[in-house]
Amino acid sequence: MLDEIWLWLIGFLSFIPGRVGRLSRYLAFFPFFKKCGKKVSFSSNIVIHGFKNISLGNNVTAGTYLRLYASGNNNEQIIIGNNVAFNDNVMVNADFGGYISIGNNVAIGPNVVFRASNHNYIKKDILINKQGHKKGNIIIEDDVWIAANVVILPGVTIKKGAVVAAGAVVAKDVESYKVVGGIPAKNISVRK
Numbered sequence: 001m002l003d004e005i006w007l008w009l010i011g012f013l014s015f016i017p018g019r020v021g022r023l024s025r026y027l028a029f030f031p032f033f034k035k036c037g038k039k040v041s042f043s044s045n046i047v048i049h050g051f052k053n054i055s056l057g058n059n060v061t062a063g064t065y066l067r068l069y070a071s072g073n074n075n076e077q078i079i080i081g082n083n084v085a086f087n088d089n090v091m092v093n094a095d096f097g098g099y100i101s102i103g104n105n106v107a108i109g110p111n112v113v114f115r116a117s118n119h120n121y122i123k124k125d126i127l128i129n130k131q132g133h134k135k136g137n138i139i140i141e142d143d144v145w146i147a148a149n150v151v152i153l154p155g156v157t158i159k160k161g162a163v164v165a166a167g168a169v170v171a172k173d174v175e176s177y178k179v180v181g182g183i184p185a186k187n188i189s190v191r192k
Helices: 002-013 018-032
Strands: 047-049 054-056 067-069 077-080 091-093 099-102 113-115 117-119 133-135 137-140 156-158 178-181 186-190
Touching: 002 018, 091 099
Parallel strands: 047 067, 054 077, 067 091, 077 099, 091 113, 099 137, 137 156
Antiparallel strands: 117 133, 178 186
């Protein structure tokens, strides 16, 4: 019964527009996070699973349709630093034992997907959806810009000052101050 009331409350709060809606969502949500800093702004229509496994720093801006998934009992964890801006329709998914850390002063464009686990698929005699998941970590260091429509896969570290160009699929680490793009993401240039 309590879960149904909670879901109803989240559903109701998600549609309140403007400053009143942002303040209402902050006041309703912040006690449930593992940690929630000051000046956290939640736009409308956000989805959060696993509050107890999510830490937010100060001055985090969450765009419309942000989805944070860290539910379950497999030590899932999402840690978000200070001054992080999520554009609209971003998914940060640490389900199935994943770990995602986003540093300070990070800008994340619209339609970005962080996925810290993948399906196992090696065995042909077992359905893919019955083989479980392989967990991984995603580490985003400070002062990173991730442009629109980027997919970041498990086992990736994007180091300080890097830029990921729009539409990239990041399957390998990105070195500091590199600009990467493409599928799979490769070095394009270096920030000077």
